[in-house]
Amino acid sequence: MFFMSVSTQPCCVPLMAAPLSEPDAERLADALKSLADPVRLRLVSLIAASDSGSACACDLTTPTGKSQATVSHHLSQLVKAGIIKREQRGKWAFFSLDTERIESVCAALTSRTAVGDPA
Amino acid sequence: MFFMSVSTQPCCVPLMAAPLSEPDAERLADALKSLADPVRLRLVSLIAASDSGSACACDLTTPTGKSQATVSHHLSQLVKAGIIKREQRGKWAFFSLDTERIESVCAALTSRTAVGDPA
DNA sequence: CTCATATATCGATGTCCATCGATATATGAG
DNA sequence: CTCATATATCGATGGACATCGATATATGAG
Numbered sequence: 001m002f003f004m005s006v007s008t009q010p011c012c013v014p015l016m017a018a019p020l021s022e023p024d025a026e027r028l029a030d031a032l033k034s035l036a037d038p039v040r041l042r043l044v045s046l047i048a049a050s051d052s053g054s055a056c057a058c059d060l061t062t063p064t065g066k067s068q069a070t071v072s073h074h075l076s077q078l079v080k081a082g083i084i085k086r087e088q089r090g091k092w093a094f095f096s097l098d099t100e101r102i103e104s105v106c107a108a109l110t111s112r113t114a115v116g117d118p119a
Numbered sequence: 120m121f122f123m124s125v126s127t128q129p130c131c132v133p134l135m136a137a138p139l140s141e142p143d144a145e146r147l148a149d150a151l152k153s154l155a156d157p158v159r160l161r162l163v164s165l166i167a168a169s170d171s172g173s174a175c176a177c178d179l180t181t182p183t184g185k186s187q188a189t190v191s192h193h194l195s196q197l198v199k200a201g202i203i204k205r206e207q208r209g210k211w212a213f214f215s216l217d218t219e220r221i222e223s224v225c226a227a228l229t230s231r232t233a234v235g236d237p238a
Numbered sequence: 239c240t241c242a243t244a245t246a247t248c249g250a251t252g253t254c255c256a257t258c259g260a261t262a263t264a265t266g267a268g
Numbered sequence: 269c270t271c272a273t274a275t276a277t278c279g280a281t282g283g284a285c286a287t288c289g290a291t292a293t294a295t296g297a298g
Contacts, residue, residue, distance in 0.1 A: 018164075019168050020160055020164040022157065025157035026157045029155050029160055032151055032155035033155040035155075035228070036152040041139055041147055042144045044134055049135075102228055106225035106229050109154070109225055110222055
């Protein structure tokens with residue numbers, strides 16, 4: 001059977017295994033773009049540092065030094081990209097990391113073989 | 120001695136170990152931005168797929184479907200970010216990956232401990 | 239219900255950047 | 269030297285996006 005260049009998962013086909021198709025490059029770039037912002041990186045970092053592994057949006061505004069609207073915007077971007085997950089608790093929104101997704105992005109950047117490839 | 124939040128290397132302080140400082144976030148974001156573009160990802164992928172591990176700029180224009188000026192611009196961005204290295208051979212410019220740098224960016228995204236930290 | 243609070247969305251604005259044609263620079267051939 | 273080719277830089281342009289104040293929506297308290 002032919003080698004399938006399009007992954008069954010939305011993210012992410014490895015860079016080093018073979019030349020990336022344009023759609024695959026677009027997908028990986030979108031995932032990386034969601035991380036390629038200092039405010040979003042600090043949000044991810046703050047969530048990771050939370051005791052329970054999840055953080056309330058109300059606790060993420062002050063440490064970033066940004067407006068509530070801006071923080072909400074960035075959190076939405078991260079959720080949309082699958083980097084973090086949102087959970088409603090009463091009137092508070094809690095966010096936690098999707099570690100697998102982050103690792104999958106890194107794997108695409110470093111691994112020399114396609115997912116599921118022997119050797 | 121105190122834990123140093125500023126790495127001795129320009130890149131990259133791990134996200135998950137502790138809340139990222141703004142300068143550290145900025146640095147990591149810059150590294151990620153250099154990768155967060157579909158054309159640049161395809162360039163990296165094409166270089167990785169080259170037989171000798173390095174590719175001539177002249178061979179990278181056609182497969183990306185971009186103008187010579189655009190490709191040159193993207194290659195410069197990647198060199199500036201330390202993702203690839205440039206080498207002049209006669210009138211041709213050859214580019215090769217800095218694998219360590221790419222892995223260092225990924226390590227910053229996934230590792231739960233600072234570089235050199237015990238356990 | 240009303241009110242307060244938490245979060246999301248809207249609209250505007252300024253900035254960054256990908257892109258390209260044109261041009262400059264560099265390198266070697268003859 | 270001149271010429272051809274490879275690559276880099278310049279300047280302009282269009283689009284994407286980070287940011288914020290204002291406002292809308294959601295959720296619970298009383």
